[in-house]
Amino acid sequence: MNLKTLTTATVAASMALGAGIASADLTFPSLSYRTGPYAPNGIPFADGYADYFTLINERDGGIGGEMINLVECETGYNTEKGVECYESTKGQGSLVYQPLSTGITYQLIPKATADGIPVHSMGYGRTSAANGKVFSNIFNYPGNYWDAASIIVKHILDQEGGDLSGKSLALVYHNSAYGKEPIRTLEELAKKHGYSLTLLAVDHPGQEQKSQWLQIRRERPDYVMMWGWGVMNQVAIQEAVNIRYPMDHFIGVWWSASENDVIPAGEGANGYKAINFHGVGDGFPIYDDIRKYVVDAGKAAGDGSNLGTVLYNRGMYAAMLAVEAARTAQEIHGVSAINPAQMRDGMEALKIDQARMAELGLPDFGPDINVTCANHGGPGEGAIQQWDAASQSWSLITDFVGSDREVIDPLIAEDSAAFAAENNITPRDC
Amino acid sequence: MSPVVLNTIEVILNGLMTGVMYSLVALGFVLIFKASGIFNYAQGVLALFAALTLVGFQTGQVPFAHVINATFGTDYHHWGEGMNTVLAILLTMAVMVLLAWLVERLVLRHLVNQEPIILFMATIGLAFFLEGLGDLMWGANIKVLDVGLPSGGSFWWEDVTRTWAAEGTEYWGMYIDVLDVWAAGIAVVLVVVLTLFSQYTETGRALRAVADDHQAALTVGISLRTIWVVVWSIAGFVALVAGIMWGAKSGVQFSLSLIALKALPVLILGGFTSIPGAIVGGLIIGVGEKLFEFAIGPMIGGATENWFAYVLALFFLMFRPQGLFGERIIERV
Numbered sequence: 232m233n234l235k236t237l238t239t240a241t242v243a244a245s246m247a248l249g250a251g252i253a254s255a256d257l258t259f260p261s262l263s264y265r266t267g268p269y270a271p272n273g274i275p276f277a278d279g280y281a282d283y284f285t286l287i288n289e290r291d292g293g294i295g296g297e298m299i300n301l302v303e304c305e306t307g308y309n310t311e312k313g314v315e316c317y318e319s320t321k322g323q324g325s326l327v328y329q330p331l332s333t334g335i336t337y338q339l340i341p342k343a344t345a346d347g348i349p350v351h352s353m354g355y356g357r358t359s360a361a362n363g364k365v366f367s368n369i370f371n372y373p374g375n376y377w378d379a380a381s382i383i384v385k386h387i388l389d390q391e392g393g394d395l396s397g398k399s400l401a402l403v404y405h406n407s408a409y410g411k412e413p414i415r416t417l418e419e420l421a422k423k424h425g426y427s428l429t430l431l432a433v434d435h436p437g438q439e440q441k442s443q444w445l446q447i448r449r450e451r452p453d454y455v456m457m458w459g460w461g462v463m464n465q466v467a468i469q470e471a472v473n474i475r476y477p478m479d480h481f482i483g484v485w486w487s488a489s490e491n492d493v494i495p496a497g498e499g500a501n502g503y504k505a506i507n508f509h510g511v512g513d514g515f516p517i518y519d520d521i522r523k524y525v526v527d528a529g530k531a532a533g534d535g536s537n538l539g540t541v542l543y544n545r546g547m548y549a550a551m552l553a554v555e556a557a558r559t560a561q562e563i564h565g566v567s568a569i570n571p572a573q574m575r576d577g578m579e580a581l582k583i584d585q586a587r588m589a590e591l592g593l594p595d596f597g598p599d600i601n602v603t604c605a606n607h608g609g610p611g612e613g614a615i616q617q618w619d620a621a622s623q624s625w626s627l628i629t630d631f632v633g634s635d636r637e638v639i640d641p642l643i644a645e646d647s648a649a650f651a652a653e654n655n656i657t658p659r660d661c
Numbered sequence: 662m663s664p665v666v667l668n669t670i671e672v673i674l675n676g677l678m679t680g681v682m683y684s685l686v687a688l689g690f691v692l693i694f695k696a697s698g699i700f701n702y703a704q705g706v707l708a709l710f711a712a713l714t715l716v717g718f719q720t721g722q723v724p725f726a727h728v729i730n731a732t733f734g735t736d737y738h739h740w741g742e743g744m745n746t747v748l749a750i751l752l753t754m755a756v757m758v759l760l761a762w763l764v765e766r767l768v769l770r771h772l773v774n775q776e777p778i779i780l781f782m783a784t785i786g787l788a789f790f791l792e793g794l795g796d797l798m799w800g801a802n803i804k805v806l807d808v809g810l811p812s813g814g815s816f817w818w819e820d821v822t823r824t825w826a827a828e829g830t831e832y833w834g835m836y837i838d839v840l841d842v843w844a845a846g847i848a849v850v851l852v853v854v855l856t857l858f859s860q861y862t863e864t865g866r867a868l869r870a871v872a873d874d875h876q877a878a879l880t881v882g883i884s885l886r887t888i889w890v891v892v893w894s895i896a897g898f899v900a901l902v903a904g905i906m907w908g909a910k911s912g913v914q915f916s917l918s919l920i921a922l923k924a925l926p927v928l929i930l931g932g933f934t935s936i937p938g939a940i941v942g943g944l945i946i947g948v949g950e951k952l953f954e955f956a957i958g959p960m961i962g963g964a965t966e967n968w969f970a971y972v973l974a975l976f977f978l979m980f981r982p983q984g985l986f987g988e989r990i991i992e993r994v
């Protein structure tokens with residue numbers, strides 16, 4: 232083979248490859264963590280995320296005729312590895328990133344914005360990213376940490392007949408940016424409702440919490456809230472059981488709300504509550520299709536044992552929202568092979584009502600979604616779920632309710648304005 | 662007594678109990694360092710691996726089920742109802758002995774006479790390998806470990822101590838976790854057994870000889886390789902005990918390997934070569950960090966325990982660089 236032939240062959244191969252990429256599938260990266268200390272939580276989410284995309288490929292032939300290409304990258308819940316995953320996959324036409332870590336999200340906010348790729352930090356990440364005027368490429372619908380804090384306080388208000396004056400609340404939180412997120416909101420709500428707030432930080436990983444729970448035992452707060460993750464959740468629930476804290480007065484955020492968190496504590500965890508932004512269990516029609524087209528066909532990401540668990544449902548919900556946003560983008564731009572900028576437009580125009588949820592096989596699974604240019608945080612609604620140790624299952628004990636916008640909106644405006652000033656961002660006019 | 666005094670006593674008591682839990686992890690480090698001069702980075706992972714294996718046997722889980730099913734298209738997960746706890750512990754111990762033999766055969770044997778840093782690096786590799794192996798064998802999900810030990814606050818102790826408070830004061834009684842009391846008892850038994858073993862058995866005396874002087878031990882016919890297998894087996898046993906105690910608190914999961922972080926200040930303080938040092942160091946760290954968190958923590962935002970343990974250890978280092986019970990290193994020029 233002479234040089235000319237070799238050059239021709241190389242150019243031909245490059246063109247073929249280029250053509251391949253041009254007509255390629257819709258690429259959705261999955262920044263997962265199936266290894267390391269947080270794997271028990273990372274695996275069901277990643278499985279749910281992957282299985283929904285597989286379902287769309289197998290049942291519907293992709294989105295608008297375009298097959299989905301899921302690119303999974305292992306982060307180990309490590310921020311540096313997460314950024315590496317982003318850098319190594321963004322060139323593959325990645326449409327949207329679901330970083331699945333507040334630390335990784337904070338790193339990706341400036342990078343993804345500069346690259347024009349949307350990030351969906353669903354129920355985590357920077358709360359004030361809900362302000363779409365400042366955070367053009369970051370979305371955190373259907374709810375954020377401040378919504379969660381407010382809805383938990385609303386639930387406590389309901390339990391206490393609408394009056395919290397003189398009551399004491401404690402927050403046991405992971406001593407990190409994530410764990411500290413709700414503090415400001417809870418302090419503002421304390422001013423409004425007249426409760427006292429005790430803050431109890433727990434250092435990573437949270438295997439030792441004796442001091443915090445001895446303090447709770449001494450001070451006997453009326454309610455304890457938790458912003459934990461990983462082993463911190465299991466230890467906290469076990470310690471609460473040990474000191475015989477009433478479990479129906481112990482309420483976790485949605486990342487302290489999985490089966491993994493309560494099962495190790497056994498019967499003692501009965502009655503533990505947590506907020507959630509989606510339905511629980513596998514009693515939804517979509518599961519018939521997931522079993523038929525994915526699990527029974529041997530195409531599931533896991534062994535099928537996680538179906539219906541809280542974190543599997545969350546991963547599936549995240550994928551569903553991504554698929555619906557991609558459909559919206561295809562409709563807006565009139566093309567099926569959308570790019571990341573078009574995907575961003577689709578996310579910003581995403582509207583899902585209960586009729587559509589029912590069509591998707593997920594009736595009453597979550598609140599209506601209505602994302603706009605100004606509101607990237609969605610409805611900000613959540614429901615309270617409670618653990619039944621005997622049946623080893625969660626059930627929603629409230630409807631989906633909204634947060635206290637009177638308190639949350641000014642906080643979002645203040646924090647996002649500070650971010651805009653620090654980064655010389657001129658808020659969009661919308 | 663006033664509630665403040667009683668609360669302080671409660672914090673000290675719980676600090677002591679927590680310290681015992683730290684000591685259980687530190688003991689494994691000391692045993693291996695004493696006999697071979699190796700700082701075994703994999704000790705935390707050994708505890709995790711032992712606990713995973715124990716739960717696997719208890720629940721009748723098929724090891725490598727995911728790999729087998731993915732390779733052969735089968736659907737095996739459990740081979741039966743599992744086995745009785747005592748039998749499961751004995752079998753797990755057998756696995757830990759096998760692991761010790763493999764470590765000597767495949768890793769240590771090839772690194773004889775290498776610098777300590779090389780051996781340390783080898784244990785880092787071993788830690789990653791064992792973590793991956795544990796994942797492949799038993800899966801990454803959280804497992805409930807129940808070996809029949811009671812847990813939760815002691816009602817009896819609460820009732821007894823409630824009467825100590827001055828009349829008219831609101832006091833709930835002192836809290837102590839029954840599982841921690843069991844852990845303390847088991848740690849005492851462990852130290853007594855280890856001491857008797859090293860004092861009154863031929864293998865124990867050989868261990869001490871190797872710990873004192875490798876070269877001299879070799880010249881009197883002690884097999885260094887056999888001793889390493891024995892030491893790693895004992896460290897595996899200690900890791901199993903630590904894994905059971907910590908696993909019973911939080912479920913068996915991969916963050917269990919991070920308990921090694923809590924053993925480091927204990928080792929710095931107690932010395933790397935002393936079994937009593939590991940115990941006393943653990944108690945000092947446990948009480949110190951709990952008292953600091955109780956008295957000062959609320960003023961500075963809390964979560965002081967992780968860093969304060971190291972500060973306390975460094976403070977002791979200023980006066981006893983070899984640790985409280987460590988051997989003084991004298992190098993003559």
